[in-house]
Amino acid sequence: MEPPSTAEAARGNGHAGDAPIARPAPEQAESQQRGERRGGAGNPLGRIARALTSAVSSRIPPADLDERDPDYIRESLPRLWLLASLWFRAEVRGLENVPETGPVLLVGNHSGGNVTPDTSVFTLAFSAYFGVERAFYQLAHNLVLSMPGLALLRKYGTVAASPQNAEKALRSGAALLVYPGGDWEVHRPSWERHRVDFAGRRGFVRLALDQDVPIVPVVSAGGQETALFLSRGDGLARALRLDRMFRLKVLPISLALPWGLNVGDMLGHFPLPAKIVVEVLPPIYLREVFGAEPDVDEVYEYVTATMQDALDALATERRLPVLG
């Protein structure tokens, strides 16, 4: 069966619902447990791994949606506006596609390495369009929130990516932005910049279904041109056991300012002034489009295909890298 068109998906209105969050698959949890067992109490490497994991985990803030500070966001909007308008020459289209009220799951493709201009640009656009009074949360990798100096992200409504946080945000009636591709997608090589790659992560679909909220795809182009991303370094990450210690599947390698050769991108980088274009697509009300019991795989394929089509269209508008 052909998937329904986006226009068909957009028919209907007014679903109350929540937004999805990446949910660790059972097989992932089992794998983690196996890894811990392999680490063994007597294995020095295992002990170091557990100590590091514990140190990072202790820094991850609990799910406290109250950390979001609308006044702080309002006061920082001019700063974000200057960055988005002057440096990234950003363009955000289609915000009218986001339902005016109620919980909604915004699903985006992620670009830009550990400096993600698409997130800043979208946060500015969303907050300016709907007002900082509308609750808006973003899920981020645990490591991001545990990094010293990045605590201020919590004031913008950034919370650690966990099913509990996602559900809590959606139940509160907020808009929730998730990047299912996470670290895998954000560090893809620059020559794959116009590719949506969620690495098969379907947690966002299950979240939208569980909370009965519409999915609104958010597609962005340009972020992967802020540096020259060469490799995810996933083999290197496995060899160093980063996946077991920090849930890091990658150890990216890029050419970026001011470092030159940049391995890990842990300290971020100075982004090139690539033109960022973000397009918000019509909402997808899953049960209206796929019936009462939607198939997770079918929804995943449909959402990613819809986003890929939109990203292809944005790619055709770009004439030169960085310049746009």
Place this chain on the structure above:
Amino acid sequence: MRVCGQIDVAAPPELVWRHIADAERAAAFLQGITRWEVVGDQREGVGTRLRMLMRVGSAEIGGLVEVVEWDPGRDFAWVSVLGIDQRGRWRLRARSERRTHVELRLSYGVAGAGLFGWLAERIGGPTVRNHLQRSVRELKRRVEHEQLVEQAAARRRERARVA
């Protein structure tokens, strides 16, 4: 920061007022303002609330505003309830029987935004001023066109009556 667009319209204030007092009509001629629509049941007068958005740089900026002055044919002022801090005003003054001076004023800012706020206001200022100036020019075009159409219709009616 305060910016202003102004123009003289060859029409009486009452005719100009008809265009600015009706939110749907106003949305059609306001330039760079992507949304200007009534929120709630009250359609006009003090207390009417409108959703207003203006494209400036990378964002559509604005919010919910409330009408605080409503003097038909003279003044229509609003202040922000949600969104960026703003005060706006349509000010109509009769220059002669058939000429009206129209001003569209907007003061805006983000309290507490400091140096970046000041910079953003200055950098965005020319764009906002341009939107306002284009809006009053479009208002003039529409009002004078409507007046011409009405006058032509009146002449046709008169000719038909005489014949």
